[in-house]
Amino acid sequence: MYMIHTILNVVVPVVSILLLVVLVPAIWLFNLLRFCFKSIYPEELSGKVILITGASSGIGEHLAIEFAKEGACLALVARREKELNMVAQMAKSMGSPDVIVIPADVSKVEDCKNFVDQTIKHFGRMDYFVSNAAISTFGLFEDQTCVTRHASVMDVNFWGAVYTTHFVLPHLRRSMGKIIAICSTGSWFATPRVSIYNASKAAALSFFETLRIEVGSDVGITVITPGMVETSLVSDEWVQELCPHDISYRNPYNIYIRGAFM
Numbered sequence: 001m002y003m004i005h006t007i008l009n010v011v012v013p014v015v016s017i018l019l020l021v022v023l024v025p026a027i028w029l030f031n032l033l034r035f036c037f038k039s040i041y042p043e044e045l046s047g048k049v050i051l052i053t054g055a056s057s058g059i060g061e062h063l064a065i066e067f068a069k070e071g072a073c074l075a076l077v078a079r080r081e082k083e084l085n086m087v088a089q090m091a092k093s094m095g096s097p098d099v100i101v102i103p104a105d106v107s108k109v110e111d112c113k114n115f116v117d118q119t120i121k122h123f124g125r126m127d128y129f130v131s132n133a134a135i136s137t138f139g140l141f142e143d144q145t146c147v148t149r150h151a152s153v154m155d156v157n158f159w160g161a162v163y164t165t166h167f168v169l170p171h172l173r174r175s176m177g178k179i180i181a182i183c184s185t186g187s188w189f190a191t192p193r194v195s196i197y198n199a200s201k202a203a204a205l206s207f208f209e210t211l212r213i214e215v216g217s218d219v220g221i222t223v224i225t226p227g228m229v230e231t232s233l234v235s236d237e238w239v240q241e242l243c244p245h246d247i248s249y250r251n252p253y254n255i256y257i258r259g260a261f262m
Contacts, residue, residue: 046071047097049123051116053106053164054133056083059182059226063130068096075119075126077102078133098123106133106160107152116167126171131161131204132182136197150196157200162207169219178220181208185227201225 050067054060056078064074068091076091078084081103088099100122104111119126135156137149144150165179172179185191186198187205205223212221 047073048127049073049075049119049125050128050130051075051077051119051126051164051168052130052132053077053160054182055087056080057087060130060132061087063132064091065094068092068094068099071095071097073098073123075100075102075115075123077104077106077115079103079105106164107155109159109163112160112163113167116164116171120171125175126168127175127177128180129164129168129172129177130180130182131164131208133157133160134182134197134201136194139193141195153196154200154203157197158203158207161204165208165211169215172219173215176218178222179208179211181205181221181223183208183223183225185225187225 045067050072052060052064052067052074055064055074055076057080060076060078064076064087067074074088074091074096076084076088076099081101084101084103088101091099100118102115102118104115106112116126133156135153137144137153161181168179171177181204183205184198184201186194187201191198205225208221208223212223215221
């Protein structure tokens with residue numbers, strides 16, 4: 001028994017050190033090569049099933065069109081059914097083989113479960129989830145007369161992302177899929193007059209970055225933090241109050257080009 005303990009005390013540390021010396025660099029090199037490969041060779045989206053929230057306008061609409069051009073199947077979610085149907089028609093004309101429209105409010109947990117279930121029922125699988133739905137209030141915090149309005153921003157921008165992610169994760173694990181979370185530079189840069197919006201995006205950013213560690217390599221998570229993007233969420237009056245000088249908008253197309261599938 002003494003000899004066994006002695007051998008274990010000598011052998012186990014040596015073997016452990018050797019494994020660390022060999023395996024850690026090998027794993028690091030493998031991940032580096034995989035990242036480089038994905039960066040060089042675009043991912044094939046033809047036939048993939050992509051769920052997009054906030055798909056009736058802005059970034060969500062544009063992503064739907066770009067994914068349609070790649071031949072992806074789409075599940076489009078937003079509150080405005082008329083606008084959703086228009087986006088769906090454009091997506092079909094651009095090459096998407098199958099598009100479903102699901103009017104829903106992401107701030108309601110039952111709606112989130114329902115549109116995820118409908119997506120799986122229709123397509124039988126899910127490969128990507130684009131968390132894009134967002135709203136905002138504008139103005140100095142102390143000038144806000146209705147404090148309860150702030151809750152709706154958190155409900156959509158943060159809880160809507162959390163609820164939907166909860167329901168899509170089991171399906172994405174099975175398909176080794178990916179989450180693309182559209183956050184904002186406001187999540188890490190203090191832009192005045194949009195304090196609650198920034199807080200909601202900071203919460204979402206922290207959530208997805210933490211979740212990335214929890215799920216490991218089973219589900220890829222990409223967080224995109226664009227600056228000012230030309231969408232209905234950002235009006236000219238809003239921008240002029242925030243920054244009276246000329247600014248450059250980002251076209252939603254840049255969100256697609258600059259890393260949605262890196």
